[in-house]
Amino acid sequence: MLFNSAVFLFFFPVVFILYWFVFSRNVRLQNIFIILSSYFFYGWWSWKLLLLLIAVTIISYLSGSVLELFKDRNKQIWILRFAVFINIGILFLFKYYDFFVVNFVSAFHLFGINLDINPLYLILPIGISFYVFQALGYTIDVYNKKIHPSEDIISFFAFISFFPQLLSGPIGRGSHLLPQFSSKRNFIYTEAVDGLRQILWGLFKKIVVADNCAILVNGIFENYNTVPASTLLFGAFFFTIQIYGDFSGYSDIAIGCAKLLGIQLGDNFKYPYFSRNIAEFWRRWHISLTTWFRDYIYIPLGGNRCSKAKVIRNTFIVFLVSGLWHGANWTFIIWGLYHAMFFLPLLLLNKKHKFQSVVADNSLFPSCYEFLQMLLTFILVMFGWVIFRSNTISQAYGYISNLLFYKTLFVVPVFPGIPIDILFLIVLCSAILFMFVQEWLNRKGKHGLDLQVTSQWRRLLLYMCILMFISYYSSSVPASFIYFQF
Incomplete structure (x- = not known):
């Protein structure tokens, strides 16, 4: 869904009204509404790609929780490496795999070697670079003990999927945004x-x-x-x-x-x-x-x-x-x-x-x-x-x-x-x-x-x-x- 479309011109006022007049008394319900609204916003292009967004969110949430569970620093570094590998792996598969395959095959072709490796031609999910980096930043911050892992999975899902920033940022930090999703929001006229x-x-x-x-x-x-x-x-x-x-x-x-x-x-x-x-x-x-x-x-x-x-x-x-x-x-x-x-x-x-x-x-x-x-x-x-x-x-x-x-x-x-x-x-x-x-x-x-x-x-x-x-x-x-x- 585009910000400059007639659909968004209808979508956002409806979200705004329900957000403040129906769900504002309960932070948890308000966050659930944010998640559902964000998934509808993102799924407007392709509902299938929502599975990728959900997967990145779950991986990041679990990695933060497991980092807190294991106190041994050697185990924590392996947990961090696993989370980074999975998130960067997803980004690489959809965004860079074809580029590296084509250049790799071309480089060998210069020496007369023909490799039978074909590009995948996967559709690039919109916003993947932004929400993967936001999720990665959270995991790294937990590892570096800059923030505590989120104990509220609903707030965390809202933090990763928040629709205004989902597609092109700004890339949020857990230290700045998570507390806002965990506490009651007040409507400020100014x-x-x-x-x-x-x-x-x-x-x-x-x-x-x-x-x-x-x-x-x-x-x-x-x-x-x-x-x-x-x-x-x-x-x-x-x-x-x-x-x-x-x-x-x-x-x-x-x-x-x-x-x-x-x-x-x-x-x-x-x-x-x-x-x-x-x-x-x-x-x-x-x-x-x-x-x-x-x-x-x-x-x-x-x-x-x-x-x-x-x-x-x-x-x-x-x-x-x-x-x-x-x-x-x-x-x-x-x-x-x-x-x-x-x-x-x-x-x-x-x-x-x-x-x-x-x-x-x-x-x-x-x-x-x-x-x-x-x-x-x-x-x-x-x-x-x-x-x-x-x-x-x-x-x-x-x-x-x-x-x-x-x-x-x-x-x-x-x-x-x-x-x-x-x-x-x-x-x-x-x-x-x-x-x-x-x-x-x-x-x-x-x-x-x-x-x-x-x-x-x-x-x-x-x-x-x-x-x-x-x-x-x-x-x-x-x-x-x-x-x-x-």
């Missing part, structure tokens, strides 16, 4: 209103900005060998905007829906395109995933508290895994290593944490130097997104090579075969500009509509304008979210 604002802003970024950018992006990437460099620059720029509007829009909607249900999810985006270097970008982009890699891979490997050689190794491992997490394709791996090359110098020079406060903290406008820093970071990220968006390494190489062909970089861009006109471009660019201006003005807040000082009438006018744009651009066939494929 939080609910803010949740509605965040949902509205997320829908605007998805439907008005991202989905319209996609029309241009898809056409340009399909014709990257026949259009001038100026058009390719448009394609790279609009995909940079598209993926941010699409993914951060999903996160805004998820966090907003959770607020309406009395649950606080963690932040997932903090205006990453206002970053002044790559390290700051990664502190602000997909925060729940980057902190997961930091806590469960980078720090256990030694982090930066070891020799420089191992720091370099650890950094490349994390970015390699980050790229591979996004999908079974060499382009994702190259994209991860691309970011590692720009991140590593900042780490080695102790400049990783240089920028902690928001840009232009005490000013309306950034300084010229800050603006140039943001522009350079944006350009570096944009070239990375070209690699990310490409289907093959050869396409990524061809796209970037053609983009850097200066003779056609300054010609008038053309969009062959793409159903757009000048009015479409003007409206889209205006929407993008509005998104950036709105988020710049609220860069100290939680989201673009986290308005603190605007008068009530101005807020209402702003909301009405956004609603009109969303209504105008809404489609009878809603576009899926990019990160559903991961």
Whole structure:
């Protein structure tokens, strides 16, 4: 079920009403209702895939309980290894098996050896990378004694399956979310209103900005060998905007829906395109995933508290895994290593944490130097997104090579075969500009509509304008979210 669909527009109000007016007096019943609602939400695509979600949940719950049962550390490490093996094994089977088989067979074929191993062509379950990592994080935290294992299986099932975050995060932590599912939730009017604002802003970024950018992006990437460099620059720029509007829009909607249900999810985006270097970008982009890699891979490997050689190794491992997490394709791996090359110098020079406060903290406008820093970071990220968006390494190489062909970089861009006109471009660019201006003005807040000082009438006018744009651009066939494929 898509957040931007008419079905969800009916589904969520029904859930909200029953959640607060029928089940709110009993936490256990409320959690059961969350589980059933979440399974209905997830099963809207395929009820068969629910078995996988349930299996991961049971494995994680039992592994946490068994870890508490056995006090011997040697036994605990084997229990942890078993839980990690099963969860990662499930993820590998559905997401990576075919990729490794194809490349393994191709590698042997180079030496004249033909292997009779065939891909399975399994359907990739939506959200599997997110809920497997959430479950794994819980088991590892129990092993490290950061949290006690859950004694309430109903709360635990609600924690893993909570539908707003189930498909694309934010990836929750047991220490933060489990206590919320174990205790009584109270309806807080101010939080609910803010949740509605965040949902509205997320829908605007998805439907008005991202989905319209996609029309241009898809056409340009399909014709990257026949259009001038100026058009390719448009394609790279609009995909940079598209993926941010699409993914951060999903996160805004998820966090907003959770607020309406009395649950606080963690932040997932903090205006990453206002970053002044790559390290700051990664502190602000997909925060729940980057902190997961930091806590469960980078720090256990030694982090930066070891020799420089191992720091370099650890950094490349994390970015390699980050790229591979996004999908079974060499382009994702190259994209991860691309970011590692720009991140590593900042780490080695102790400049990783240089920028902690928001840009232009005490000013309306950034300084010229800050603006140039943001522009350079944006350009570096944009070239990375070209690699990310490409289907093959050869396409990524061809796209970037053609983009850097200066003779056609300054010609008038053309969009062959793409159903757009000048009015479409003007409206889209205006929407993008509005998104950036709105988020710049609220860069100290939680989201673009986290308005603190605007008068009530101005807020209402702003909301009405956004609603009109969303209504105008809404489609009878809603576009899926990019990160559903991961």
